[in-house]
Each structure stands twice: as C-alpha cells, then as structure tokens.
Amino acid sequence: xxxxxxxxxxxxxxxxxSGKKVRFWLxxxxxxxxxxxxxxxxxxxxxxxxxxxxxxxxKFTGKELANYLEGIKTVRVAVHGWAHxxxxxxxxxxxxxxxxxxxxxxxxxxxxxxxxxxxxHGERFVPVLVPPWNRIDPAxxxxxxxxxxxxxxxxxxxxxxxxxxINTHVDLMNWHGGRCGHDTETLAxxxxxxxKHCHDHGGxxxxxxxxxxxxxxxxxxxxELFSMTGSHPAAExxxxxxxxxxxx
Ligand SMILES: [Zn+2]
Numbered sequence: 743x744x745x746x747x748x749x750x751x752x753x754x755x756x757x758x759x760s761g762k763k764v765r766f767w768l769x770x771x772x773x774x775x776x777x778x779x780x781x782x783x784x785x786x787x788x789x790x791x792x793x794x795x796x797x798x799x800x801k802f803t804g805k806e807l808a809n810y811l812e813g814i815k816t817v818r819v820a821v822h823g824w825a826h827x828x829x830x831x832x833x834x835x836x837x838x839x840x841x842x843x844x845x846x847x848x849x850x851x852x853x854x855x856x857x858x859x860x861x862x863h864g865e866r867f868v869p870v871l872v873p874p875w876n877r878i879d880p881a882x883x884x885x886x887x888x889x890x891x892x893x894x895x896x897x898x899x900x901x902x903x904x905x906x907x908i909n910t911h912v913d914l915m916n917w918h919g920g921r922c923g924h925d926t927e928t929l930a931x932x933x934x935x936x937x938k939h940c941h942d943h944g945g946x947x948x949x950x951x952x953x954x955x956x957x958x959x960x961x962x963x964x965x966e967l968f969s970m971t972g973s974h975p976a977a978e979x980x981x982x983x984x985x986x987x988x989x990x
Pocket of ligand 1: 771772822826874875
C-alpha cells in the first residue's frame with residue numbers, strides 16, 4: 743500500500759490508544775440488476791467481511807436481483823427513491839423527491855418503493871430511504887415515518903431531523919472533476935476529517951460507492967481500504983441493520 747494511507751493509519755492508531763473504535767458502514771448506490779460490476783463489489787466486500795447496503799431503484803428492479811443476492815449473507819437493500827428521475831423545477835438542481843410534483847404523489851411512490859423492495863428482499867430489506875442525488879425536499883421528511891421508513895441516508899453531516907439520519911460522508915467518486923475516482927490521499931483525508939468529527943460528537947463513517955461507474959482507482963481504493971481497516975484493531979465495519987437497531 744502507498745504512503746498515502748499513513749496519516750489515516752496514524753489517526754486510527756490514536757483511536758486504538760484511547761480504547762475507541764471507529765465504526766464504518768458501506769452504502770453503494772443505483773443497483774437495479776446483477777452485473778459484473780456489482781459482482782466485483784460484492785465479491786470484494788464478502789472477502790473482507792464488510793457488510794454492504796445497496797440503495798436499489800425500486801421501479802426498475804425485480805426478481806433477478808433478489809435471486810442473485812439470495813446467497814450473499816452480508817448484503818442489505820435500501821430504497822433509492824422510486825425511478826431515479828429528475829423532477830426539478832427549471833433552473834434547480836436535479837431532484838426526484840421534491841421539485842415540480844406534489845408531496846402526495848412523491849410519498850405514494852416512496853410507499854410503493856418500500857413495499858416492492860421489502861417484498862422482493864425480505865430479511866435483506868432495511869427501511870432506509872436514500873434519496874437520488876442525496877437530495878430531498880425538507881417538507882417531505884416529517885412524513886417518512888408514516889410510510890414506515892425508520893431512517894434517511896443522504897451525504898454529509900447528520901442534521902437534527904424528524905427521522906434519524908444515517909449518512910454517508912466520503913464519496914469515492916469525483917463527480918465534478920471528470921467522474922473518476924478521487925485519489926487515495928484525498929479520500930484518506932476526507933475519512934480523517936470525519937473521524938475528527940466522530941471523536942468529538944460520536945457517529946459512524948459512511949463510505950459511498952457507485953459500482954456501475956468505478957474506475958481502476960476507485961476499485962483499488964476500496965480494496966486497500968478494506969484490507970487496511972480489516973487488519974486495524976480500531977476499525978470495524980457495521981451492518982446498517984445493527985446501526986438502525988442501536989440508539990444513538
Ligand atoms: Zn443514485
């Protein structure tokens with residue numbers, strides 16, 4: 743492994759010396775069906791015993807994905823909007839859960855997404871809403887519990903909210919810099935920044951991946967992250983289900 747990891751290893755060593763553990767979780771977005779990229783992700787996570795939470799797009803998925811995931815113990819399925827379609831008002835950022843449509847229409851789609859994925863995935867299903875583009879109209883949030891969601895997962899620090907947030911904090915992809923994987927040094931620093939926050943305020947470190955668009959750097963980073971954390975006594979990977987069950 744390259745020297746780019748050293749600052750993160752040093753930070754984890756510090757946690758270990760003070761008897762604390764860092765809890766990581768993995769969210770991977772945009773799954774619909776089995777693919778070689780999904781296979782690569784889940785083979786990697788399985789090899790390192792890292793539980794993965796797949797944010798699946800309900801409208802376009804079906805039995806094929808459910809059958810494929812059947813034999814994989816460490817995987818969970820969350821609700822990634824309904825169709826991952828943009829309904830933004832003109833001139834606004836992309837949004838499915840907000841924008842030009844009424845609250846009632848959006849909430850009905852989310853209710854259907856919850857129902858469809860829980861029926862397809864049974865025990866693997868977790869009642870967590872992952873908004874496409876990590877974006878949701880705040881006016882919808884107080885209604886999510888009434889359609890049986892228990893948590894919301896977006897990107898960035900958790901905010902006080904009508905429903906618990908279990909967020910991601912480090913995105914492997916550099917969307918605005920060429921849609922390629924961030925370099926290792928940058929990502930290690932993003933994890934360190936989150937660790938400093940967790941040290942003072944508690945919380946988990948959410949790693950965000952998008953298996954369908956990973957380049958060589960993103961795959962290599964993930965492999966090295968799993969290897970490094972797998973052998974470090976201060977790091978542990980948590981199943982999102984156990985994070986939901988644990989009160990913060
Ligand atoms: Zn997405």
